[in-house]
Amino acid sequence: MTLLDFRLTETHAIPLDGLAQHVGATPLIPLRRLTSNLSPRVKVFAKAEWFNPGGSVKDRPALNIIQNAILDGDLGDGKRLLDSTSGNMGISYATFGAALGIPVTLTLPANASPERISILRTLGAELILTDALEGSDGAMLVARELAEKRPDLWYANQYDNPANWQAHYLSTAPEIVQQTNGQITHFVAGLGTSGTFTGTSRYLNELLPQVKTIAFQPNAPFHGLEGLKHMPSAILPGIYDPTLAGNPLEVQTEAAHKMIGRLAREEGLFAGISSAAAAVAALQVASELDEGVVVAIFPDAGYKYLSDKSLWEG
Numbered sequence: 001m002t003l004l005d006f007r008l009t010e011t012h013a014i015p016l017d018g019l020a021q022h023v024g025a026t027p028l029i030p031l032r033r034l035t036s037n038l039s040p041r042v043k044v045f046a047k048a049e050w051f052n053p054g055g056s057v058k059d060r061p062a063l064n065i066i067q068n069a070i071l072d073g074d075l076g077d078g079k080r081l082l083d084s085t086s087g088n089m090g091i092s093y094a095t096f097g098a099a100l101g102i103p104v105t106l107t108l109p110a111n112a113s114p115e116r117i118s119i120l121r122t123l124g125a126e127l128i129l130t131d132a133l134e135g136s137d138g139a140m141l142v143a144r145e146l147a148e149k150r151p152d153l154w155y156a157n158q159y160d161n162p163a164n165w166q167a168h169y170l171s172t173a174p175e176i177v178q179q180t181n182g183q184i185t186h187f188v189a190g191l192g193t194s195g196t197f198t199g200t201s202r203y204l205n206e207l208l209p210q211v212k213t214i215a216f217q218p219n220a221p222f223h224g225l226e227g228l229k230h231m232p233s234a235i236l237p238g239i240y241d242p243t244l245a246g247n248p249l250e251v252q253t254e255a256a257h258k259m260i261g262r263l264a265r266e267e268g269l270f271a272g273i274s275s276a277a278a279a280v281a282a283l284q285v286a287s288e289l290d291e292g293v294v295v296a297i298f299p300d301a302g303y304k305y306l307s308d309k310s311l312w313e314g
């Protein structure tokens with residue numbers, strides 16, 4: 001598969017002005033103090049995705065999905081973009097939807113943090129809150145039902161839409177290769193829809209097949225790692241490629257919670273919970289190396305989770 005298969009030229013035919021042109025090109029930040037006990041020939045970097053305009057890694061797939069839908073004529077004539085989301089993808093859809101004049105309808109679990117709900121409402125999204133106990137799978141099932149019933153909706157379906165992982169193939173991965181001068185040896189990302197891991201790993205496997213691509217997931221079905229899925233107990237996303245992910249590493253919620261405080265105090269990074277989980281996984285990978293360049297995706301910052309007091313005490 002080549003880049004052109006993803007209609008790169010066509011996609012770029014849509015002028016990327018305003019907010020959209022600031023998606024991607026996020027900084028790669030070295031973790032210096034957290035790695036001081038490792039071999040000096042091992043470097044660990046965080047790809048700081050909260051530098052995107054919508055505040056998370058999900059700007060990349062949201063924008064790519066919207067661009068492809070516009071090209072295919074799926075949006076327009078007042079059609080609303082519909083999807084289920086645990087929060088970040090919705091914020092990205094609502095951000096670009098507002099900028100481009102595309103109305104957005106989202107299903108999300110009722111226990112999504114109040115910050116997320118306020119942000120989404122302020123950006124003008126229509127919100128349909130679903131059973132908290134059913135989590136993100138429940139929100140997805142409700143979105144499916146709505147897509148059948150309401151002809152005014154176009155179902156973006158981030159879990160099955162290839163434009164999700166292709167966004168990372170087209171942007172996240174080439175940026176990492178360029179920012180490390182091709183020196184990356186290990187890539188680490190958590191699994192939600194799996195778009196970040198799948199798209200970035202596919203590109204790295206093609207261009208630099210020696211790079212080890214390592215997925216991680218929460219260690220249990222009920223966990224506090226918002227944005228991530230425990231694949232063995234979840235509805236598997238259509239874009240999930242188990243041959244690529246292999247046996248994902250498992251990260252405990254507790255370990256990620258502790259890492260939030262360490263990232264803040266030792267590195268100055270006010271990270272979100274899945275970013276902290278990524279740090280736990282990346283440091284585990286790095287601790288087994290004599291030399292190497294480990295790059296981990298840090299999907300968002302901590303601001304949206306401030307109401308969850310349990311996160312900020314450690």
Ligand code: PMP
Binds near residue numbers: 056191228
């Ligand atoms: N962390 C956070 C905070 C997220 O919102 C998401 C997206 N659900 C992920 C990690 C996982 O990213 P992906 O969907 O690309 O697997």
